[in-house]
Amino acid sequence: xxxxxxxxxxxxxNNELISLQIELDEYITAIAWLNNKNLAVGTAAGTLYFLxxxxxxxxxKIKAHNGSVQSISTNNHNLIATGGQDGxxxxxxxxxxxxxxxLKMNAEWIxxxxxxxxxxxxxxxxxxxxxxxxxxxxxxxNSITHExxxxxxxxxxxxxxxxxxxxSSVRFFxxxxxxxxxxxxxxxxxxxxxxxxxxxxxxxxxQDSRIHFWQLPYKKGNDFEMSGxxxxxxxxxxxxxxxxxxxxxxxxxxxxxxxxxxxxxxKKPIILAxxxxxxxxxxxxxxxxxxxxxxxxxxxxxxxxTTGNDYLAAVQLNGEITSLLWAPNDSFLAVGTAxxxxxxxxxxx
Amino acid sequence: xxxxKIPVTVLTGFLGSxxxxxxxxxxxxxxxxxxxxxxxEFGEIGVDNELVIGADEEIFEMNNGCIxxxxxxxxxxxxxxxxxxxDRLDHIIIETTGMANxxxxxxxxxxxxxxxxxFKLDAIVTIVDAKxxxxxxxxxxxxxxxxxxxxxxxxxxxxxxxxxxxxxxxTRIKRMNSxxxxxxxxxxxxxxxxxxxxxxxxxxxKVEINPSFxxxxxxxxxxxxxxxxxxxxxxxxxxxxxxxMDLLVLPLPNISDESQLxxxxxxxxxxxxxxxxxxxNAKNSSISLFQKKQIDLVNTQQSYQxxxxxxxxxxxxxxxxxxxxxxKFALNNLQINPIAQxxxxxxxxxxNTVVSVxxxxxxxxDINKVDTWISMLLQYKGVDIYRMKGILNIKNNPNRFVFxxxxxLFDAIExxxxxxxxxxxxxxxxxxxxxxxxxxxxxxxLCIANNQ
Numbered sequence: 162x163x164x165x166x167x168x169x170x171x172x173x174x175n176n177e178l179i180s181l182q183i184e185l186d187e188y189i190t191a192i193a194w195l196n197n198k199n200l201a202v203g204t205a206a207g208t209l210y211f212l213x214x215x216x217x218x219x220x221x222k223i224k225a226h227n228g229s230v231q232s233i234s235t236n237n238h239n240l241i242a243t244g245g246q247d248g249x250x251x252x253x254x255x256x257x258x259x260x261x262x263x264l265k266m267n268a269e270w271i272x273x274x275x276x277x278x279x280x281x282x283x284x285x286x287x288x289x290x291x292x293x294x295x296x297x298x299x300x301x302x303n304s305i306t307h308e309x310x311x312x313x314x315x316x317x318x319x320x321x322x323x324x325x326x327x328x329s330s331v332r333f334f335x336x337x338x339x340x341x342x343x344x345x346x347x348x349x350x351x352x353x354x355x356x357x358x359x360x361x362x363x364x365x366x367x368q369d370s371r372i373h374f375w376q377l378p379y380k381k382g383n384d385f386e387m388s389g390x391x392x393x394x395x396x397x398x399x400x401x402x403x404x405x406x407x408x409x410x411x412x413x414x415x416x417x418x419x420x421x422x423x424x425x426x427x428k429k430p431i432i433l434a435x436x437x438x439x440x441x442x443x444x445x446x447x448x449x450x451x452x453x454x455x456x457x458x459x460x461x462x463x464x465x466x467t468t469g470n471d472y473l474a475a476v477q478l479n480g481e482i483t484s485l486l487w488a489p490n491d492s493f494l495a496v497g498t499a500x501x502x503x504x505x506x507x508x509x510x
Numbered sequence: 511x512x513x514x515k516i517p518v519t520v521l522t523g524f525l526g527s528x529x530x531x532x533x534x535x536x537x538x539x540x541x542x543x544x545x546x547x548x549x550x551e552f553g554e555i556g557v558d559n560e561l562v563i564g565a566d567e568e569i570f571e572m573n574n575g576c577i578x579x580x581x582x583x584x585x586x587x588x589x590x591x592x593x594x595x596x597d598r599l600d601h602i603i604i605e606t607t608g609m610a611n612x613x614x615x616x617x618x619x620x621x622x623x624x625x626x627x628x629f630k631l632d633a634i635v636t637i638v639d640a641k642x643x644x645x646x647x648x649x650x651x652x653x654x655x656x657x658x659x660x661x662x663x664x665x666x667x668x669x670x671x672x673x674x675x676x677x678x679x680x681t682r683i684k685r686m687n688s689x690x691x692x693x694x695x696x697x698x699x700x701x702x703x704x705x706x707x708x709x710x711x712x713x714x715x716k717v718e719i720n721p722s723f724x725x726x727x728x729x730x731x732x733x734x735x736x737x738x739x740x741x742x743x744x745x746x747x748x749x750x751x752x753x754x755m756d757l758l759v760l761p762l763p764n765i766s767d768e769s770q771l772x773x774x775x776x777x778x779x780x781x782x783x784x785x786x787x788x789x790x791n792a793k794n795s796s797i798s799l800f801q802k803k804q805i806d807l808v809n810t811q812q813s814y815q816x817x818x819x820x821x822x823x824x825x826x827x828x829x830x831x832x833x834x835x836x837x838k839f840a841l842n843n844l845q846i847n848p849i850a851q852x853x854x855x856x857x858x859x860x861x862n863t864v865v866s867v868x869x870x871x872x873x874x875x876d877i878n879k880v881d882t883w884i885s886m887l888l889q890y891k892g893v894d895i896y897r898m899k900g901i902l903n904i905k906n907n908p909n910r911f912v913f914x915x916x917x918x919l920f921d922a923i924e925x926x927x928x929x930x931x932x933x934x935x936x937x938x939x940x941x942x943x944x945x946x947x948x949x950x951x952x953x954x955x956l957c958i959a960n961n962q
Contacts (some may be wrong), residue, residue, distance in 0.1 A: 188595050205595040229594060247593070254759040269564055270591070309568045310584060328583060330572060333744075350583055368583065368622070369572040392623045411623060439627070483594070501596060 165259045175474040180493070181217055181505035182479075185210060189497025192484045193241065195255055200488075200495055201241045203230025207331065209243055211255065211453070214493065214505050223258045234272045236280030236296050237489065244271025250285040262298025264289075272311065277320035282336055284323060287310045293323060293336060295364040302339035306406055307332070313354045324363055326351040331363065345375055345384070352395045356455055359403040361422055366394030372408055372417075376422060385426055387417065396451070400445045405431075405466050408450050409440040414454055416466045433470045441482050446491040451509065453494055455482025461496055463509055478504050515630040516593075518602045519706055520615050522656040523637035525608035528666040532637060532698035532705075533605060537562070541702060545598040546592055548585065550607040555951075558633035561586055561599075567607055569614055572621070578918035581618040586625060593628050597643040597706060601706055602629070609652045612659040612939045613896065613917055619711075620919045636660035636690075637698065640679055640940060641670040647682065654797060657683055658941050659898045659916075660690045668694045673745050685943050688866040689719065689899065712911050713923045718850035719868075720939040729754070729781040729947055730827045733774060734848030735765055736839070738824050743816040743841050745797065750807050750835035751832040755828060758802045759816060762823040765849055770825065774852075775870070779951060799824075807835060864896075869954050872935040873906035879957040884913075884920065887953060892918035894945060900938035901925075905959035 226245025268288030480500030563863035
C-alpha cells in the first residue's frame with residue numbers, strides 16, 4: 162500500500178442528525194437491531210437493554226450477565242443472543258426478560274455470538290472452541306479445539322457456511338457437519354475476518370499491520386496481502402455490493418476497491434480524510450456506500466468513497482465511540498459510547 | 511508514558527516460588543485499589559474476585575518471527591476487554607507461567623499501539639524460592655531469564671535457608687542482574703509499595719543505575735597493591751591451566767581505598783582494549799606501565815622484567831589468580847608481598863551465563879556515534895541482551911540522556927539538566943547472555959567525543 166498522508170480538516174458537527182440520546186448504566190459494549198425500530202444494547206455492567214426508538218423508551222433493563230456483556234446478535238425477528246464474561250450465552254425473546262436458553266461454554270468469557278444472516282443458526286465462540294446452535298439454542302455441534310483462541314468467526318451470505326480464525330489458520334465449516342471443509346494455513350495473528358457479501362473473498366485484518374485476502378473458492382496462490390498499515394487492523398466492513406472494503410489502523414481509514422469482483426492487487430486504496438484521533442469502529446450501510454466511522458474522541462464521520470475521500474457529515478457525541486450499527490433499512494445509525502450513552506443518528510438523506 | 515495509563519506489573523517465578531501466595535495477599539489486603547489479576551492457571555487464587563481472569567499463554571510472532579516483535583496475543587485480548595468499563599482500574603498484575611520467558615509479555619506493551627496508549631509497564635517482579643532455586647539456576651534458561659529481566663526480586667522462603675546460603679544466593683543473583691532491587695521475604699510478605707508503582711520502564715520517572723554495579727564486574731581475577739622502589743623487579747610464572755593471561759601494572763598516588771578503586775576502574779577499561787594492541791609485544795619479556803601484557807604460560811619459568819623508574823605505589827592486575835600459576839614477584843630473588851590484594855569473581859564470560867555488564871565513564875560522548883553503536887549492538891546482540899539501561903553524558907548538551915530497552919526495543923529521551931553538584935558521567939548496564947565485555951567496551955570507546 163502506498164503511504165500517503167491523509168489531510169486533516171476541522172470537523173463541523175452536524176448534531177441536527179442526532180435524534181435520540183439515552184444514558185445507560187455503563188460503557189456500551191454491543192448493539193444489535195432487531196428491526197428498524199427495536200434494538201438491544203449491552204453494557205460492561207452485564208446489563209441488556211431493549212429499546213424502542215419510536216417511543217424513545219427503554220422497554221426492559223435486564224441483568225443478563227455477571228461481568229460485561231461481550232457480544233449481542235439478533236435473528237432479525239424476535240430473538241436476541243448475548244454472550245458474557247461469565248462464560249454464558251443467553252437467548253432472549255423480545256419482550257421477555259427471562260432467557261429462553263442459557264448456554265454454558267467451556268471458557269471464562271464468551272468472545273462472540275452471531276446469528277446467521279437468515280436467522281436460523283447461532284454461533285457462540287468461547288476460548289478455542291465454538292458451538293453451533295439452532296436459533297432457539299438447541300445444540301447442533303461443538304467444534305474441534307483450535308490451536309489458540311478463536312479471534313473471530315463470520316458467516317457467508319448464504320448462511321450455509323462460516324469461517325473461524327485463530328493464530329495461523331482459517332477454517333471453513335458448513336452447518337451440517339462439525340468436520341471442517343477446509344483449513345487455510347497462514348502464520349499470522351488474525352484479529353478479524355470478514356466474507357465479502359458476494360462470497361468471493363474472505364479478508365483478515367491482523368495484529369501484524371496488514372490484511373490478507375483469500376479469493377474463494379480457494380486455489381493455491383489465490384491469496385494475497387496488503388501491508389503498509391501503520392498498526393494492527395481490527396475493523397473490516399464491506400459495502401453491500403462488495404465493491405469496497407473499509408479498514409482502519411490507528412487514525413487512518415483505508416478503503417480498498419474490489420470493482421467487478423476483482424481483487425485490489427496493484428490498485429491504490431482510498432485513504433479517507435480523518436482527524437488525528439484513533440478510529441475505533443466503522444461500518445458501511447446495509448444497502449449503500451455510506452460509511453460511518455467512529456473515533457476515540459467521540460466523533461462519528463460519514464463518508465462515501467464513491468464521491469471522494471472527504472467526509473459528508475460529522476457528529477460529536479459524548480465519549481469514545483465503542484460500537485455503531487445501521488438499522489436494517491439504513492434509516493438510523495445506533496451508536497454506543499464508552500461513557501454509556503446510546504445515540505440514534507438519522508441517515509444523511 | 512503518562513499518568514493516566516494503567517500500570518501493569520508482570521509477576522514471574524518458578525512453580526512453587528510463592529506467586530499465588532503473593533497474589534492472594536495483594537487481593538485480600540485492604541489497600542482500596544481496584545486491581546485486576548491475569549493469572550496463568552485460572553482457579554489457583556483463593557480470593558473470590560471478578561477481576562481475576564485466567565489466560566492461556568498465546569505467543570504471537572510478528573514481523574516474520576523477529577524476537578522483539580513476539581507478543582502475547584491473549585494478553586492483548588484480555589487487556590483490551592479490561593479497559594471496556596467506565597471506572598478505571600488502578601493496577602493490573604500479570605502472572606506468568608513458571609516456565610515463561612518474560613520478554614513477550616514485556617514486549618506486548620511496546621509493540622502494540624493500543625496497549626501503549628492505555629497501559630504502562632510498571633515493573634517485572636520475580637519471586638525466587640531461596641531454597642530450591644539452586645536446582646534450576648545453572649541449567650534452566652527460563653530461571654535465568656526471569657532473574658535477568660527483573661526490576662524487583664523477592665527472595666522468598668528465606669526461613670528455610672541459612673544466612674550463609676542466603677548471602678551466596680544474593681551474590682549469585684547480583685552477578686546476573688546487578689540492577690534489580692532485592693527483597694527477602696517469608697510467605698511472600700512484602701510491603702506492596704516495594705512491588706507496585708515502581709516506574710521501572712518510565713524514562714520520565716527517575717532513572718537510576720545502581721552505582722555498585724562495577725563491583726560485580728571485573729575482567730581480571732586478582733589485584734595486588736605494592737610499594738615499590740626505583741628498581742628492576744622480576745615476575746615469574748609456572749605452567750597453569752591456561753595458555754596465557756593478561757597482566758597490567760598501574761601507578762597509584764597513594765594506597766588509599768579511593769586510589770585503589772580509581773586504579774581498578776582504569777584497569778577494567780585497559781583490560782578491555784583490543785587484543786591487537788598488545789599482541790605485537792607479546793614476545794618481549796619486559797613489562798611496561800599502562801600497557802596490558804600477555805604473559806606466555808606455556809614456556810614455564812619464564813620471567814618478565816618490570817623496571818620501576820619512580821618509587822611509589824603500584825597496582826598489579828592479573829587475568830587469573832596468581833596461585834594458579836605460582837606467580838612470584840621478586841626483587842633480587844626476594845619475594846615481594848602486596849600491601850593489599852583483592853580477588854574478584856571473573857565474569858568475562860563467553861558462555862551462555864547471564865551476566866550484567868556495566869560501564870561507568872566520565873568522558874563526553876558523541877550522540878551520533880552512540881546512535882550508530884547502539885543500533886549495531888542491538889542488531890547483532892539484541893537477542894542476547896535482555897535488559898539495558900543507561901544515563902549518558904553527551905557533548906554540547908546540558909541535559910542527561912537516558913535510555914532503556916528490552917531486546918531490540920529501545921526507548922531514549924533527553925532527560926533533566928545535569929545538576930551543578932553532580933559529576934557528569936555515563937552509566938550503562940547491559941543484562942543478558944553471551945555478553946562479551948570487551949566487545950561492549952570497545953564499542954563504547956568508539957563513541958567518545960573528539961577534542962576532550
